[in-house]
Amino acid sequence: MNRLGAMVYDRLVMQRSQDAGLADLRRAALAEARGDVLEIGAGTGLNLPQYPREGITRLVLTEPHAAMARQIEAKRDLAPAPVEVVAAPAEALPFEDASFDTVTGTLVLCEADDPARALDEIARVLRPGGRYLFLEHVRSDDLALARTQDRWAPVWKALAGGCTCNRRTLASIEASGLDVQRHRMGRFPKAPKIVSPLLSGAAVRGDVL
Ligand SMILES: C[S@@+](CC[C@H](N)C(=O)[O-])C[C@H]1O[C@@H](n2cnc3c(N)ncnc32)[C@H](O)[C@@H]1O
Secondary structure (H helix, E strand, O other): OOOOHHHHHHHHHHHHHHHHHHHHHHHHOOOOOOEEEEEEEEEOOOHHOOOOOOOOEEEEEEOOHHHHHHHHHHHHOOOOOOOEEEEEOOOOOOOOOOEEEEEEEEOOOOOOOHHHHHHOOOOOHEEEEEEEEEEEOOOOHHHHHHHHHHHHHHHHHHHHHHHHHHHOHHHHHHHHOOOEEEEEEEEEOOOOOOOOEEEEEEEEEEOOO
């Protein structure tokens, strides 16, 4: 995310989508968050009002870009538990092994430099039995749209602050050793077609990775 993108993120980039159903999709994606919760790439904190009101004991938000993280401050009171903000990329989480019950991430693996490394880190910091809850725009299952995504990916990346529109995120989650328990494809409301395929679901860390 670049500086300009950070400045206009809530009002210009997200507002229309939020109002058209993205806020509800966030709430549904986060509904099973429990216990000690870590959110990766939390951006400006748009998920804070969407967490369940009960059952969360600790809420740690990581975000590597200061211009995004600064905007979390104004939303702290919307969270169901005290919020800690930590500047860190998902590929190098500064936490002990097995220290969270839930890890969440929304619209973030599209921007991570190394999604496989980020998923390894998510698996590492989850406690056995802990859940990774995700909402990510991904490569389409429809071949024609996937080809369009491939064609426009470099342009989109340059325009959209480093976002990759055609990642095979479900395959990456499965390859990480996390056990995908459920997933579904939906649509990113009011988004350009190349970023409209929206994957949500939950994966669990088993005892042995
Ligand atoms: C499209 S925004 C999504 C923000 C927020 N998760 C949301 O749902 O509104 C992508 C976010 O990923 C962050 N990001 C970029 N590279 C990252 C990385 N390597 N690790 C974690 N977050 C990263 C960006 O700074 C930005 O805040």
